[in-house]
Amino acid sequence: MAADPVLLTEMELDALTELVNLGVSNAATSLRDLVREEVVLSVPRVIVVTREQALANLNERVAKRLVAVRQDFEGDIRGRALLIFPEAKSMELVRGIIGSDLAAEDIMELEQEALAETGNIMLNSCLGTIADNFERSLRISLPEVIYGEGDEFFGTKSGGKPDDRVIFMYINFAIRHRDIQGYIAMLLDLPSLATLKSLLVALIERTAGSPIIAPPHDS
Amino acid sequence: MTHKVLIVDDSKLARMAVIKALNALRPDWPRIEASNAEEALARINEQEPDIILLDFNMPGKDGLLFAAELSQQNPRIAIAVISANRQAEVINRTEAVGATFLPKPLTEKALGDFLNAAAAQQQSNGVR
Secondary structure, eight states: OOOOTTOOOHHHHHHHHHHHHHHHHHHHHHHHHHHTSOEEEOOOEEEEEEHHHHHHHHHHHSOSOEEEEEEEEEESSOEEEEEEEEHHHHHHHHHHHHOSOSOHHHHHHHHHHHHHHHHHHHHHHHHHHHHHHHTOOEEEOOOEEEEEOHHHHHSGGGOSOTTOEEEEEEEEEEETTEEEEEEEEEEEOHHHHHHHHHHHHHHHHHHHOSOOOOOTTOO | OOOOEEEEOSOHHHHHHHHHHHHHHOTTSOEEEESSHHHHHHHHHHHOOSEEEEESSOSSSOHHHHHHHHHHHOTTSEEEEEESOOOHHHHHHHHHTTOEEEESSOOHHHHHHHHHHHHHHHHHTTOO
16 A cells, blocks of 8 residues: 555554544533433544545445534644434434424424534534643534535535545444434544644653553553 | 552553553552453453453443453452543442442542552452
């Protein structure tokens, strides 16, 4: 494989995954306060891919019609964060958040609000945790709920440059026994990804502090 | 008296953070690492740690399930579950299995208090 100028090392990906894990765990704690019941989370899996690969992943794994909550962020790193669900799952999420004892038309009415609030909690928590650990600040826009196909989120219709990268994070969570598979995606241009890489390096160095004692059986 | 500490977390960064705090608090205590429950079991059998610091959200068996099994099989081992998932249910289940909940990011104060309590408990039980 050709050397990628912004390929993350195994250790950098480990650090990024841990930050996402912290972020979604914090988000679960906040969502629990909203739904007043335990929110069960899977371990997030994080990969960095091109926009085409992100699109192919989505098309392969989920239904065509998607719902996303989108927030743009800027600071040392700028980009777009998306919480994505298959459209069919978004209703499950809304019912999970607001409870199922409401009439269908009330749920429809609350759908946008519940989605935006959930997205806001998940995305702010992930972005905020990442920024805090980097000792940087990010300005995050208000959440916007969008409907469409993957191409509108990552493809040619999304704006942005062809070599932009997507940090793709798979998360499964369950609210009130409803299983919801979602994705968090962060769209970054190459300069922002290079900055992210250098911030991860700095974080790893800070965490290691003085000499790391190498374990005899490191994985 | 030193106590042997096993750190179980799938993230190397998270293990590094724990080791950094341990270096500040108890530099002379030996420590062992594992990246999941299965690997941890092998380390426990070989090296008999006194204290185990477990991540909650891990691939395979999660930290809470593992803590429940361990405290049944090895009641002398002091166990803490470390997580940023601070839901009341998670904290309650941790305490119900006899483990201590420590929030992530781990502070030296929280870890220090847990280590002191664990050491005191084991000394009073005559564990060396």
